[in-house]
Amino acid sequence: MIKKYIFGNPFPTDAVIKDIEKSEGKLPYFETDGKGSFTCELSENDVVYGLGEQVRGINKRGWEYIGWNYDNPNHQEDTRSLYGAHNFIIVQGEKTFGAFFDYAGKIVFDIGYTKRNIMNIRADKNDLAVYIIDGESEKDIVKQFRQIIGRSYIPPFWAFGYGQSRWGYKNEKDIKEVAEKYKSAGIPLDSIYLDIDYMERYKDFTVDKERFPDLEKLVRDMKNDGIHLVPIIDAGVRIEEGYDVYEEGVENNYFCKNADGENFVGAVWPGRVHFPDFLNPKTREWFGEKYSVLTKLGIDGFWNDMNEPAIFYTEDRLAETLEKIEELTSGNMGIDEYFTFTGMVAGLNGNKGDYDKFYHNVDGKMIKHSDVHNLYGMNMTRSAFEALQKIEPEKRTLFFSRSSYIGAHRYGGIWQGDNKSWWSHILQSMQQLPALNMSGFIFTGCDTGGFGNDTTEDLMLRWLQYSLFTPLFRNHSADGTREQELYQFDNVSSTAEMIKIRYSLIPYLYSEFLKAVLNDEMMFRPIAFDFPDDKNSQQTEDQLFVGNEIMIAPVYRQNALGRYVYLPEEMMLVRMRKYNDFETEILPAGHHYVNAGLDELVFFIRKGKAVPMCEPAENTANIDFNSIKLVGYSDSRYELYKDNGISPNPEESLEIISLS
């Protein structure tokens, strides 16, 4: 049962799309102060799940998190905000309920940070809707929530293939080299990503003709080899006379304004930019239509970036900073001056004050950006998604975004942003997945191998052994870091095998993905969600169910050749070195130490179940569903969901095949 409570005058976020009547009664579970603050006492053993893309564990108790979309490449224990705001939690324990705080501005979730047994949620203003969900179990609460926020985005089937990306591919030659080297190493590949260097001076919807003299031909040639090119689109539009996107935006008032009605100026990769006012439907329609510049060349996938929106600096803050720095550095720079100096420089990027300086035009009313900040990225992806439905009505286009709010899950996937080549970031990605699934983000994954810093071969192998289960499976890294295409490593055959195993598992992963989306369920679940009465399951923070048959327990520690695994029930351990070389062993419920050599993928099949696996193929287009064999408990069956992988409505071509 879902109840909706309204406080003040909330901005319509479009997160919830089902009409729910407002409840007049008192908000249950929380004490409110009438100023946007909500307090709930937690019992010692209550668990708090949710908050989507956030740091720390699956159980969110013990830290303060802030819903404020932020371009933050430091995903650390002390981080409070990342790129998305997913304000949905489930409290499980003496009382079990779900709560969604539908608020587009800054909102703090103090979950036992100030006081161990107190959860305090504070919105900047008392203008929000709170939804309270009572249900039989965590899974039931999630399902009810998902039913009111609408069906999750389904990408084309090819998006389940492996993708290679790197910020640093400069021209056509670089792209061709990646394709050729993957091919000659015998590693399957479905996509190569174009980062900002394909554009002319980082201008959206332009192609640098010197670097990419004939992108249309390149797209075609690549597609003939089964590879899709996926360009990036950034939120900021470069200010440049003669650039059509800039000029049309200025002429039609499509950009965000500052208080005196001028177009607001921030700086990002292209230098000075204006930000499209994505909250204005006319802007969305106009910007979305621009994607056709690239779809006309054969492009069928995009990643939307820098859409928190990221702001490296604003000119007035930069001027103030420079002036202050001159003052600070003119005399003897002591401790106070030094810290003020470094703090001011570091504080330029994503400065909260800059988001108070611009406005959106919503039905003729000027709305301050900081009051609706968390909706910006969602509306950028919405702009693309809705336009592409008109431009390419016959097919699905791949979209994923960096920034999001609940509701964005209907328009695209998300990736987990600029992680680092750190062992701890394997676990961090994994711990975010169930929380993201709770909020409808099913098509997701992280930068495999790590984006920032230098990766190593062993880290990459372990990372692949985890990421090969995530719907979005992309190797991406930052300019200047060690190159991490799989053919860069000595032991190419081991990494190649992991990709082949991914391709063997694609029928299963796609089928479980469809089931999760079509039935409003979670593809990635904490094991406690399936074993709610088991205390050990509740304590297990580094294992997940993937669909209904598989449990993963990846190795994420440097030099570890195994790990402890907790089995809430008997399961079949599967150990694979190659896609066609596996050993299985039945293990009883309980704690086990499981060996896992660096080149070995270890995962588990649940009792009485089996998983379909096919012959790997060089890309998804060549996957042969007739080669599927069931691996797992004998006499078990599997219900395979399959569609044509491209029609916008999967139900039109959905087949449910019973395999035994």
Ligand code: GLC
């Ligand atoms: C941002 C993105 C990253 C991209 C880079 C350059 O940091 O998160 O993925 O490579 O910008 O476009």
